[in-house]
Amino acid sequence: MALLEVKDLDTGYGESQVLWGVNLRVDEGGVTLLLGSNGAGKTTTLRAITGLIKPWRGEIRFMDRDISTKPTHERAGEGIIMVPEGRRLWPDMTVYEHLEMGAYTERARNRFEDNLDFVYQLFPVLRERRDQLAGTMSGGEQQMLAIARAIMGDPKILLMDEPSLGLAPSIVIQVFNTISQLKERGITILLVEQNVHMGLSVADYAYIIENGRIVLEGPSDEVSQTDLIKKSYLGI
Amino acid sequence: MDIDEFFKRPTPLFILILLIVILIAKLLRLETTDYLITIMFFIGIAMALNIIMGFAGYVSFGHTVFLGISGYVFALLVYYNRDFANLMNMYSGIPIFFIALLAGGVSALVAFLVGIPVLKLKGAFFAIATIGLDFAALYIIKAFIPILNPEFFGAQIILPAYALAYKDNVFVAMYITFALIIIANYLIRRSRFGMGLLAISEDEDAAEALGVPTTKYKLISFALSAFFTGMLGAVFGLNSGGVDENLFNLAHTIDMIVMIVIGGIGTVMGPLVGSIIYFILYDTLLVTYPEFNLVILGFIVAVIVLFAPRGVVGILRGKQFMGKKLRDIIE
Numbered sequence: 001m002a003l004l005e006v007k008d009l010d011t012g013y014g015e016s017q018v019l020w021g022v023n024l025r026v027d028e029g030g031v032t033l034l035l036g037s038n039g040a041g042k043t044t045t046l047r048a049i050t051g052l053i054k055p056w057r058g059e060i061r062f063m064d065r066d067i068s069t070k071p072t073h074e075r076a077g078e079g080i081i082m083v084p085e086g087r088r089l090w091p092d093m094t095v096y097e098h099l100e101m102g103a104y105t106e107r108a109r110n111r112f113e114d115n116l117d118f119v120y121q122l123f124p125v126l127r128e129r130r131d132q133l134a135g136t137m138s139g140g141e142q143q144m145l146a147i148a149r150a151i152m153g154d155p156k157i158l159l160m161d162e163p164s165l166g167l168a169p170s171i172v173i174q175v176f177n178t179i180s181q182l183k184e185r186g187i188t189i190l191l192v193e194q195n196v197h198m199g200l201s202v203a204d205y206a207y208i209i210e211n212g213r214i215v216l217e218g219p220s221d222e223v224s225q226t227d228l229i230k231k232s233y234l235g236i
Numbered sequence: 237m238d239i240d241e242f243f244k245r246p247t248p249l250f251i252l253i254l255l256i257v258i259l260i261a262k263l264l265r266l267e268t269t270d271y272l273i274t275i276m277f278f279i280g281i282a283m284a285l286n287i288i289m290g291f292a293g294y295v296s297f298g299h300t301v302f303l304g305i306s307g308y309v310f311a312l313l314v315y316y317n318r319d320f321a322n323l324m325n326m327y328s329g330i331p332i333f334f335i336a337l338l339a340g341g342v343s344a345l346v347a348f349l350v351g352i353p354v355l356k357l358k359g360a361f362f363a364i365a366t367i368g369l370d371f372a373a374l375y376i377i378k379a380f381i382p383i384l385n386p387e388f389f390g391a392q393i394i395l396p397a398y399a400l401a402y403k404d405n406v407f408v409a410m411y412i413t414f415a416l417i418i419i420a421n422y423l424i425r426r427s428r429f430g431m432g433l434l435a436i437s438e439d440e441d442a443a444e445a446l447g448v449p450t451t452k453y454k455l456i457s458f459a460l461s462a463f464f465t466g467m468l469g470a471v472f473g474l475n476s477g478g479v480d481e482n483l484f485n486l487a488h489t490i491d492m493i494v495m496i497v498i499g500g501i502g503t504v505m506g507p508l509v510g511s512i513i514y515f516i517l518y519d520t521l522l523v524t525y526p527e528f529n530l531v532i533l534g535f536i537v538a539v540i541v542l543f544a545p546r547g548v549v550g551i552l553r554g555k556q557f558m559g560k561k562l563r564d565i566i567e
Contacts, residue, residue: 050445052441052444052445071444071449071451072444072445073444073445073446073447073448073449073450076444076445076446076447077447081445081446082445084441084442084445088439088441088442089439089442090434090435090438090439090442091438092438092502093434093435093438097431100431101431101435101443101446101448102446104428104431104432104435104446104447104448105446105447108447149446150446153446153447
């Protein structure tokens with residue numbers, strides 16, 4: 001069953017159109033990958049799904065209902081939670097306050113203890129650092145906290161915007177291990193990445209976006225064998 | 237909330253002590269009633285602005301507009317309504333508080349309506365828009381008040397004898413208003429609503445994406461902030477025996493902002509401590525160096541901001557005290 005469907009989506013900023021008729025489908029339980037280079041429209045797609053920008057045309061359906069006109073915080077309340085690009089933590093709040101704030105919605109508060117246990121099990125370091133201010137942590141720790149904060153929101157679908165961006169290679173591997181663990185727990189993920197190798201290795205299904213249009217889609221093992229991927233992204 | 241839990245943190249204790257000290261100072265006549273009303277006014281306006289500027293991170297530079305609006309509403313109410321005017325000297329001045337609630341409500345309504353478009357702006361643009369609001373309101377008042385009554389020359393309303401209240405009654409009204417504002421500050425800071433506001437001040441999009449209804453929260457905090465500021469303007473106007481266009485003077489906003497910044501933004505204790513320090517400095521310097529007081533005050537403020545960008549309370553919050561992080565205690 002499609003948990004999330006984006007249909008014929010056109011949108012952009014001001015007068016410049018970024019997305020042109022984007023169609024996307026995220027099935028329950030798997031990792032769906034949205035792959036593309038800088039400026040292709042990946043983040044814009046996520047922003048449209050969370051409602052931070054409005055669609056010009058087309059619709060966004062979540063659990064078979066049109067949510068295109070709902071404000072962002074209501075979508076979060078229904079379980080569409082994003083790990084934003086560049087982490088977007090609150091530098092002056094402690095780790096624990098981030099986790100509390102992550103569980104801001106009614107739905108998430110009811111599952112606070114469960115999710116907290118899971119988060120601490122996933123990232124034991126956050127338990128030790130619970131009173132540290134987020135702004136004083138390393139980049140890798142901040143990324144973990146950003147993911148943890150989103151999990152506290154009890155996501156039905158987790159949108160991850162380039163979680164490997166700007167991190168050391170060893171931390172990148174850790175982040176992708178985390179994604180696999182989340183997948184095992186049954187959390188549906190829409191992953192946006194530029195890291196082709198790692199992205200395709202963890203995903204079940206992949207979309208390639210170029211200049212605001214979806215140019216290719218398919219199961220990730222098939223996508224990784226196509227000429228487009230080999231030539232444009234892997235340089236083989 | 238558990239009572240023990242409540243007093244484990246010093247902020248409520250500090251608030252309680254402050255309220256008791258003011259009351260004792262009044263009862264034992266340690267200071268003049270005017271002095272006490274003025275200090276409550278100063279601390280009060282800092283705490284009122286704190287709700288939008290300290291918690292939500294929106295610097296409302298034209299905030300003095302709400303002193304003006306409610307000041308005028310209050311003055312007109314008691315000028316034209318003899319029942320209101322007569323009530324002011326009954327029941328220990330508590331009716332003054334209720335008329336001030338009404339006047340504050342007008343400011344809250346204005347803030348709410350103006351906030352719908354203006355709170356979409358961020359940073360300097362929001363600050364400039366609120367300055368615009370201040371000037372707009374000032375010119376409307378200047379144009380219409382003299383038309384209302386030829387006695388309101390130059391938009392100045394001097395309250396006639398029947399519309400004045402005894403100092404003690406004004407004190408009671410100011411005291412209740414003041415207590416209401418600082419207690420509200422503390423309760424907001426500790427609530428889910430307050431947590432949401434702090435998240436907005438640190439990163440608004442991130443807050444929205446996690447389910448904080450940012451538009452609604454910003455509007456509520458702006459309206460609340462305007463409401464309390466307005467109540468202070470109303471009681472202070474009565475204390476001064478009338479209102480004039482000076483209430484709209486942006487210098488008041490600068491006072492408010494400076495008090496919050498030297499104390500420490502984002503906390504309850506910060507503006508509370510900051511406004512007490514500022515008021516005492518201001519008052520002492522005014523008496524001892526009447527010619528240079530603002531120069532010296534400006535210098536001291538500059539030094540504080542330079543060496544403690546997060547305010548006096550800000551320096552303390554990183555420090556440890558008796559094995560506990562001061563940050564946990566202060567906030």
